[in-house]
Amino acid sequence: MSSRGEGLVRLRHLQFVVLFIFGAILLRLAWIQLFDSKYKDMARNNVLRHVTLYPARGEIYDRNGEFLAQSRECYDLMVVYRELPKTGFDTVRLCQMLNIPRTKLERELSSARYAPRAARRIVSYVPKETKLLLDEYKIPGFYTVYRTVRQYPRKVGGNLLGYVGEVSEQMLRRYDNYEVGDYIGLTGVEAAYEEVLKGKKGLRVEEIDAYGAVKGSYMDGAFDTIPEHGKSIVCTIDAKLQLFAEELMEGKVGAAVAIEPSTGEILMMVSSPTYDPDKLVGRERGNNYMDMLRNKRRPLYNRAVKAKYPPGSTFKLVQGLIGMQEGVLRPSQTYPCHLGYRAGRVSMKCHEHRSPADLSYAVATSCNAYFCYVFRNILENPKYGGVKNGYDVWKEYVESFGFGRDLATDFMGEGSGYVPDKEFYNKRYRGSWNALTVLSLSIGQGELGCTPLQMANLAAIIANRGYYYLPHIVRSVEGQDSLDRRFYERHYTKVDSKHFEPIVQGMWRSVHVDGTSTWARLEGLDVCGKTGTAQNPHGKDHSTFLSFAPKDNPRIAISVYVENAGFGASMALPIASLLEELYLTGEVKRQNVVDYVKSHKVYYPRYDK
């Protein structure tokens, strides 16, 4: 043995080794327990399961209290991979219950394997009956989560109401209050009123053990929140009118919009072809959606607010109003018309009617020549010193009627139409153009583009004799006293109220005396109307009709636009007339007209080729 002194030195060494080892352990402990906070988060993640409680989406009612969109109970089937029975389970039975192909289940399960502790949604839109079956059959690892989806009892207003879908990745990046798997309104009213309708998600924090079994509520529910039901909204839509309009427009491409002039409420808004909103709910949604995308008639395109149509003769009303306001037209002013208007090399055809015509007759019979004179007088007004300045003045007037800009409705995806400006023509004609060059604007042709909503708004302006309320789709929101202030303000055009009377007179005459719209007459309702036949490069003329009724204290202003259906009186007029009849009298007596509209086929070679 070594000497006593050597032994003592070695004792010191070994004591040092012991202390060093314990010191190292303590340092490491201090690091993970006191300084590295990630373990505390991980412990919480281990033990706590945050269960989202989904709220029911707010209902949508029509103006008479009928359901347009309801929330229906349905379930998501979730799986936690590591809790699945080790011995396997009856996949065939499960697939049968869920009505899904086995390959889908297997695919989902194999992707669930990558995060075995996380809950993964396998199937959505599981109906309640299946959920009860699943509860009875109880396979460990599977559980259901309560959700709601939309259902549409009336099956109307596809484009109007819009649809609800899962949030996409771009949306998740843009809005931070959504999570993967949340539903969000994507178009239409659902999108415009998403904030109101969506409600508030609730949360339940549960303590779970290593096997995923729930051990109880975390801190007695101190962090739990109850889901808040989405608020319901009442639409301005009249479901019956909407349904009837959709029936009448079936097979035709176009749009119809009706507005209550005294409030700006949209009573009906159809974009045809439309679709059954229930088709964009549930498991078949993706397939139906793709079908619609492939459909050349584009049912998902909301023509009522997006399409740019030439307004045709209906635009003559605006022309006359501007002329009177500018002082270049008196209602009694007559102009000759012998099958058209000629000035130099420019000519504009017209149909056969009495000549000369005054303003109200020109409106009633839709004389092209008359409004060519009016338009030239506006543009060539000497007080502006040049056609181009005159054009600017004209454009300002047109825009005051709501054309060429979006109307700031409560509706998303509204198009602005198109009113060309001076620069547009300067560019096109290299600076050399005059009133004759742009003469087709006088009868609502040329570069002019209007949305059917803007045209309906024009009908409302004339019905109100000079002002409009912003058209809107929602009447009231649960828990809110009023809508946005802008919907209660009158918006005046630049034309004085007094100038409207001759125009209204012309529209009344068109229906009741000697005009193009006599078919629209409804006894005792004093319908006023204006037909339009818009030439277009795509084929047969578009048929359009603009109308309001009754003449005094009007209750409905309507615009119907049917693509390629010929004269305004041949298709748009009967549809508008029937809708007015239904809305104002509550029933439709002229079954022969209904039959005519429904049986009349319109051909669309450009969509269907």
Next chain:
Amino acid sequence: MINNGRTNRINIFDGVDFKTVFLYIALTIVGVLCITSASFNAGEEEFFSFAHNHTKQLMWLGVAWVVAFVVMMLDSRYFHMLSYPAYLGGILLLVAVLLFGREVNGAKAWFQFGSIRVQPVEFAKIAIALAVARMMSGYSFAINRPSNLFRLGAMLLLPLSIIVLQNDTGSGIVLGSFLFVFYREGLNKWLCIPILLVALLFIVSFLVTPTAMLISLIVIFTLSEIMMNRLWRSRVVALAAVFLGSMVLHWLLRLCGVGWEYYVSLMISSFVGVAVAAVYAFRANLRNIFVLLALYLASMIFLPTTEHIFNNILKPHQQNRILVFLGAIEDLRGQGYNVHQSKIAIGSGGLFGKGFMQGTQIKYNFVPEKHTDFIFCTVGEEWGFLGALVVLGLMCALILRLMKMGERSGEPFTRVYCYCVASILLFHTLVNVGMTIGLMPVMGIPLPFISYGGSSLIAFTIMLFIAINLDASTRTEIGHRI
């Protein structure tokens, strides 16, 4: 020794180091509390039911204390006398368990009597410690004499190989902790350092190429020889010669068209070097060189086979444990899961912990083996850093106390035995606590006095109280002499 064959202690409490006993009692109580927390869930059936692990452990604690009394009543000379027979018995027990034992968790290391399982290796450790103490306390024993070293090595290698055959590698490696004792008993430190380095090298051997391993081994052994005999010039020349020779050999083999790797040439060259060194050592009468050469050759046996061992002898779970520990693979769902969860449990404890029976990670079974190998998680999670500080402080104090007991005794037998116990406790604590916090690879060895398990508790109790008994008797002896 005075009273021939009779105990020289009238009272069994005479000369007992009560500080050690207090530390022991404190640690066992900590153990029972931890097991209670880990195994009892509020709302289950009654607290005192033998269905619970903590109740069983309480019973084992009672048994252990009785055993402690019995050990204290024995005459200290019996231990000296019975150490070789005990060693033999231990070896027989290990062989028996290898033949007739029961396999648990892949290790054939258990006897089963009814519902009670016993792990003989725990008791064999006592016998080995006694035998080592007996051998090293012999009058003619000098630790740096090669023949004695070889005897000692053989004494450890025999049980070690049986334990490894049982596939209980963790328990086998514990015997490596005896290096601690050998160092205290005067083993040349330049022998200790290469042994530690070589052990380290073999742990990381899966990460380095065989050639690099071989070069490191040659350099380590040459350096330690230089430090031992303080003759460096000739050794540097020899080292250079070995490497030069290997390169020439490699080049020649290339010329002959033999496509062996450099590794082979280097090994051949080093063997020639070993032969030359052996002749030199014999001539110069430098015996310690033989020990180093033997160690070098022994490690040579392992070297080409490490990869073979790793791939064929180590079970996949052991391979994964080592690879996970070395950071070569990250596997939080498989092998890494245990350590990851255990770190989460301990890390979430913070300074003060979550409180007794409040640990969520423990309570909800996130930590596997929570009442046996990973019992320290309960300490870390529920009692926090301060609790861990106290428990580790108790353990550290116990180890230092044992070393002190060994030092103050005049008897080499007592000293060596106390050091053996201290080194075993130190190793167990380091590995067990170290693995729960990611400092050590996972080896299935218990935390002394705290982990659940009757055989481990009783074996450690016997081991400790033999040390207390030996200490007590030498103290009273000294007292009688005065």
